[in-house]
Amino acid sequence: MAVQGSIKKWVRVPAHTAIGVKRQARAYVNPYLGGILLGVVLFSSFFLTGNGLGASGGMNRILVWGQDQLVPDHVDRTAYLLEMAGGDTNPMDSWVVFVMLGVIVGGFASGWLNGRFKIETNRGPHISVKTRWMLAFIGGAFMGYGARMARGCTSGQALSGGAVLSVGSWAFMFAVFAGGYALAYFVRRLWR
């Protein structure tokens, strides 16, 4: 019953959604319900296409596409880039690019329809907006670097590989949590 209620709440479209209009942001769904829906989406992806989900792979390919426009010779001389964009190979010619674009579209649509679209900066109470931006950039750089080292991010490795029982994906998942928890205490002022 509660499940149905939550879904109904999510599907109903709010009356007004213009920027600047003060609206009531809808509450997020129960985490377990979110997880069940996530599982159904992930299963559908495997069932229909044989592939899981991904995000950093798509970002990677868009970046390499940009590099290939600017410095094609450099791309053709770097083994890692060559694989995706050497010669006539089009780095955008991959399903993961389209999943990534879909994530942006879906995230935006859902935020908008639920009255949660808002230009703001989420941060802990003790740091300034600028500090938060800088740390977000640095954290992002770590994340991007690590994700390519691990051949996939939280979606491509932990979620997708985890669901199909990949040994490496489970080891990876524990490593992400271990890295986060190991550092969490020392950076607690960023968030609390």
Added chain:
Amino acid sequence: MPFPLNFEDLLGHWESYLVSLAIGIAFGVVLEIAGFGDSRRLAAQFYLGDMTVLKVMFTGIVVAMVMVFAASAVNLLDFNLVWVNPTYLWPGIVGGLIMGVGFIIGGFCPGTSLVSAATGRLDGLFFAVGAFFGIFLFGETVGSFEDFWYSSYEGRYIIPEFLNISTGATVVILVLFALAAFAFAEQMERIFGGADLKKAPKWRYGAAGTLLAGAVIVMFIGQPDTEDRWNTIKEDKAPALANRDVQIQAGEVLALMRDDRINLILLDVRDEADFNLFHLLDAVNIPAEEIPDHLKEFRAKSANTVFMVIGNDEKAATEVWKTMVSESVPNVYLLEGGINNWITTFADEEFKTTSLIENHANDTLAYTFTSALGSRYAMANPNPDVFQLEYISKVKLQAARGGKSGGCG
């Protein structure tokens, strides 16, 4: 096993990505409604007061897992064609640790930062830009530690193989593990986040029970073995065998041996003794009983690979063909008449009259060889200009369906 579908055949190359786009949209919506666009909610995971990240992720993983292996158990989904992230153990662990650091400093993972940026969060935008920078840095530096990046490679390696238990048992254990993790997470939220567990919805118990029941059923049905798989596809594939669509004439094999566009694998499935006496040039010897150990590597071959199974006659080769086709290896054929017919076609008259064994038993060599010269016979690599053979061309490269490259892109 009709799924996964081949959307490239159904819709066309670029059009097939519309399916990926739709899946991505659904993924984005789910991340957003779960609250993953808000960095504070994600970072809270590491301070134990709000375990949303763990709950959503683990629920997603185990729900998808039970559904995938249920679909595989009832022969709807071919698990051989589902992409399983290859294991590179240490690069994965080191990359994971670096990501954990990035997570707690930056407050996102790459996918969630996109959702966050798409809903107007500037910290999400800065994170995404940073992620692009990190990806760029990796592409420029990986060349200096390539040995490490390719180390501890185990290929497609799943937990049931690692623990040496059945897939179904693994599914049950992981569901139990997840449920224990949820109970632990709720206690943490009570202690560190002051959550009132009495207010948590009761339906979660029903959902947990349903999930566990599903996992137990999956365990009892079991995953299909090669014989089950053959029985499922027999109706489709047996006619090809009966109509002799997959038995390839010597003339076509000879042409394929010289076709640079095709990666032809001459798979000699006879025992080593026969192989040493005589085999085709560049043939690889994998005796029939060892074929099951090589299926993974066969499936991983490039898309232009054609397997030509070769026996003394056709009996063993036909069985190997069935095994390989059942186990989702694409483009498998067998040599018509086997090695014996090959010799009859290409050997000189003198050899044929002096070496023929009258009434040889099926699937044994029909000719005697005085020494084990392997492929150092002219007939191991006949000259196509000398033997201009008529044949019906039967080999057609089929586009492989199924998963191609996980999130690794």
